[in-house]
Amino acid sequence: MNPITKLIAGGPSRKSRLHSESGNLMPWKELRHLPRVAMEFTQSRLFGVRPPVPWWPVSVIPIIEEFLKAQPRDVIEFGSGSSTIWLAERAKAVNSIEDSKKWAETTNKRLKERSISTATVRHAEGSDYYDLGLISQQSFDLAIIDGSWRWRCVESVLPLMKPSSLIYLDNSDADKDRHHYSSTTMSKEAQKRLVRYSEAHPGSRIEVVHSLISGELHSGEGMLLWLNRD
Template sequence: MNVRRCQNRDSRMTNARWMQRGFTPLKRYLPRAVWQSVRALATGIVTPLRFSLATGHFRSSLSMVAKASNGSPLPWYTYPAIDFLAARNFDGKTILEFGGGQSTLWWSAHAKSVLTIEQDAEWTALLKDKIGSNVTLHHVPIDKKNLSFEGVRALIPAHQKFDVIVVDGHLRREATALAFNHLADDGAIIHDNSEGYEFFEETQNRECKRIDFFGFCPGVSTRSCTSLVYRDDCFLLKPDIPIPVIR
């Protein structure tokens, strides 16, 4: 781990020195005000390009599917939330998803098992051909008129607990209320697009804590928020988890 950190640190320093060397001739032959303006303009242009390429945002935009720069699936959460989760170990962990998609594929690759409940029939059919053997996928039409969640409740054993519960489908307030009944003591609920869907109204009077991750999502041009909700303890926030390397 220490060797890897040193290698990544050296790589970042090399990149920084390369960029600095690129401006050395400008510093020699141009007035300070001029080369600083050129550097500021270059930074303003290069930075979003580097972000788009390094995160897979550009690739996600073209394909209209959330992907990393190498083409692997990403959850459609904000990038700060993705970075936070990517640094955690989900070996042996169980996941419940209200609403499936690219996140289902991502969780399948990282966790022990995934139970996904999806409302959209076409989306469910697409997922069936891609999911791994550790994913259980159910298509459950939601009665949005009567706000009925009974079909979903019937699929989850009454006493089953999950380490992570993702709320990213229809009837999100109702899904959040159900999630608290099935959340492990040190587990977490992930709210996608938590700036809406009455997430706050459902959680504000509960004994829980919240961390908000604001930022852009893969292939999306507007900012959003992905929130982490937990009780007193959460396995995702242990102090012995290494700080992720910045690439």
């Protein structure tokens, strides 16, 4: 990619920094977050300081924060990091699963440094990553899917979600599972499974949020599945 194209698009997978990887143009109202995101991006690149918030589309963060405020919530998270700390400060309990041993150790260290005891990070690889029989908690109010094997994580966690719960799939404009598929006909399997669940369960609904990403100078999408299982 030539420097000018990289400057405009921010990478080979989008038309511009305001487009998601699926080709959608970000709503103009989301530009209100640009000063904050630009400052976070500059701090990250110059000083190595990432914002102390999840690396999600900015407009997703208050949605999940309001959900966590409503009542004590049990959370499961696939893929750990700044989001783990942020969630643990707001939730009743957080079970985080991470397939990078080094990153799991780093997140656990950061939790310990902050004396946060409401979150645990478990290192797991391969099928152990999405085998939820390996953890003691077996029901959840909120699931964050932002790591590996995303469609397998969706399959594993759906039966364990409580009534009126929420699943958030980060990077829903991309296909992060591509290297795990067994067939070339597979694509965006995690997204398809969430949509199928919503269509099969009246009262459940899908919400896609497209905004600038915290700490990054480009936009992206996240998919929320609001479950109704009365």
